[in-house]
Amino acid sequence: MEMTPLPVVVPLVMAAVLVGLEAIPGNHRLLDILSLATALVVLCLDLVLFDTALTNTIVYWFGGWAPMGGFPVGIAFVIDPAGAALAALAALLTVMGLLFSWHYFRAIGTFYHSLMLLFLASLQGFTLTGDLFNMFVFFELMGVAAYALTGYKIEDTGPLEGALNFSVMNSIGAFLVLFGIGLIYGRTGGLNLAWAGSWVAKHGADRTLLVAFMLLVIGFLIKGAIVPFHFWLPDAHAVAPTPASMLFSGIMVEVGLYAVARIYWTVFSPSLHFLPLRDLLLCIGLATSLAGGVMACLQRHMKRLLAYSTVSHSGMMLAGIAVLDSNALGGTLLYIIAHGMIKAGLFIGTGIILYHYSSIDEEKLRGKGCQMKMTAFLFCASGLALAGLPPFATGTGKAIIERSAEAAGYGSLSAVFLVCSGLTGGAVLRAGASVFFGVGSPNFMSAPAPTSGDREPPETTSQTGGTPLMMWIPFLLLVAGAFAAGVAPQAAGLAAQAGARFTDGAGYRAAVLTGKESMLWPPLPSAPLRWESGAEAALLAVVVAAFFLFRSPLPDRLVKGLKVVMKRGLSWLRDIHSGYIGDYVTWFMIGASIMVVIAVLL
């Protein structure tokens, strides 16, 4: 298709044009409109690509460099439904972020729009490309735009430190990705995913390729914020401007996981030992979701709370991928899309609070937000949706993953999912109830958090009157979108098809290298979805929120003992999130060494 490169090229060119337009004074509305229009165009292109990719995998050779004698000498975009769907999610969230920032940055307004568009272009390219090194280049473009956006508020040290930790950790991840690419190139002679995959299918994966795979996985899991590589995430996501946080949590972390899945299925799926890898990824995924869930409950800085909930959900998504099953992957895709919308909406919620009160400290704002009816409603609905309340698509996605996991003999996954959904949803509901309804009092878990979020630098110049329309409209649209995705009867079927196409490594390789189409209709699983699990998680979330907000009905002595025991563990957990880059690198080294050793033993 001729329009295939446009989702990347259009925002790249527009970013340059917008920098040129900065010179004209008093033009911030022009910049807003142009950037919004660009993001909308990209969204439409992505939807067309998604529609086309449903029938055929789109293969587009840049420069007309089609494979020579079966060897790919050029760079290809290879678009299947899953990649196109993630690209569309990125464009959607960018549109919403730019809508939200309609009232933003009037005072500074330098390069913000260009960086957002460059970030969008990188997300597009990363999800659409079929070339390893091209993936790395987009990974770096994503990084550079994201670092600059993270440090946007230079009036405060928090954003600068957060950006430093973010950029150093992600650069290290990029080195590992490069090592992995180099090893694959040295061994197979090519940089194209399909080529490397067909080489591995023919010759098998030896130790070098296994280590290469693990290095790529580690590098991308740093982006995906998986324990023990997750430390940078709360530092960065909590301090970035709201529209940037929306994109970071809603899609950037997820594309790290996408890359892991993409590389596994296109390159290694036929020849890698299946079970140990599944166990390894499941373990770290579930550990991540538990750690993130607990840490989310320990926060009073609302954006940091949301950032930890992203860590938790990222772990759940990795677990969904780690089931290594096409249906589970489809469920994960649906979950990523729904979670992206809900989480972006929640960040808009905190952005609105910040707009009104110049603070996002849950304790200080208790009861301040009683006037904001609309925001309160949307915020609490999002909290429930985050826990997976049906019919939000988060619930659907989670139920699909759980069904596949049970079929594969991992029934315990459902229990962990339940706990983590309850913890993150509960933390969000607690914050919402405190701020918007004024219930509860400082509790022993979140009140002593060292980062309070009081006196955040404001993102706007003036804050008078009610919430501007342009702020809560995107919030409403995002929540409605997650709801619609859950209600729409086709969603689950599309997800299953996207998952089946994604996991069909042989079909992918054939489409790229020989141009052969392989139509594949997924076997639909017979077991019905357990819708109740979402409702149970939402109920648990309400219970968790209530536990924090109200006096517990347990006897006082028991509660006291519980507090002492929990404090020990919790303060240790708090301490290791030290905000110091030296610690983060050490944790990275420990995690990476364990994982590469496992790769050799595989």
Place this chain on the structure above:
Amino acid sequence: MRQQVRIILFLVAATLFGAVFVAAMAGLPTFGDYRGPYGDLVMQTVLKLRQAQQGVAAVTFDYRGFDTVCEESILFAAVAGAMLLMRPQESEQLSDASDQASDRSLPAPVSAVIGCGVVMFPFTLLLGIYVVLHGHLTPGGGFQGGVLLASAFYFVYLSGEYADLLEYVAGHLVTLFKVAGAAAFALMAAIPTLKGHPYMLNVMPLGKAGELLSAGFLPLYNCSVGIEVAAGFLLLLSSFLRQVLAIRKRRPS
């Protein structure tokens, strides 16, 4: 974590990681025995298909040219980001770039340094232009030449005053150069799409290998990259200098 604990943990983990990593690299073809086929395929076809003789430039701008479009955007994003982050904080203001130390007088510029700068500036500029223009024939290209072009202006700063450099970087001219460089590359690459060809297809007349105007789009790509790199590094230099020399704490009024 205590420093000692951290060091011990790190060293243990690093030893393990290093051992596995080296063992993995040992599984590659022996050092000095590159087997291909990618590079060999490129070198066999580059002359016939593209009338180009410089393999690296052909890979960078043609075979894998799309990487370079994105790479140039990375540079663009980094410079935009650095300028965004180096705006004066609210508590700061721009002031004259003068030496504000009260306890020493301004050293007089040394004539030898000025002389060197005057000699080196045009020479470096010329070398930069040469490297950019011949990027598709000899080692070098837009990136390397662009850095040379930017460093020519470093001589202006070294031999003169910050103010002299500012004159060159003044206004939005350099920014516009940078924008033009970045946009031109992506737009030139889009020309083939107007005729329904794939993006980045080398549709320019190819010429004859070894001549200045050969290899189709390659010299043009090199020029646009050279302009963008030079302008980008110049902007970075002037922003950093501005931080050190011209931005001061706002005086309490």
Place this chain on the structure above:
Amino acid sequence: MNLLPFLVTAWLFLAGLYGIATSRNVIHLVSCLFVAQSSTYVFLLSIGFRRQGTAPILDELPAGARLVDPVVQSLALTDIVVGATVSALILVFALQAHKKSGTLDPRRAPPMRG
């Protein structure tokens, strides 16, 4: 001898990371990151090296000349540009943070933790 470039790669990478883990100055930290990055240059270039190989330029080549791989050189070029730009950005973070907090030591009590 055949392992030497790979040993250098691993050594540069790990030495750079060690520097980051123990650094007491952000400028030093950025330099260490660059040391770690340079390991990737060594690695990429050594993959495509060919003994007695010459530069991949087809001008006036003797017949049957061996050429080193141009692809890894192109990749290394991209990598270098990326490294330079990222370190420029990190230096800006260090500079602005220094203005605010008056120190370059990354071990001071960080604003975001817990």
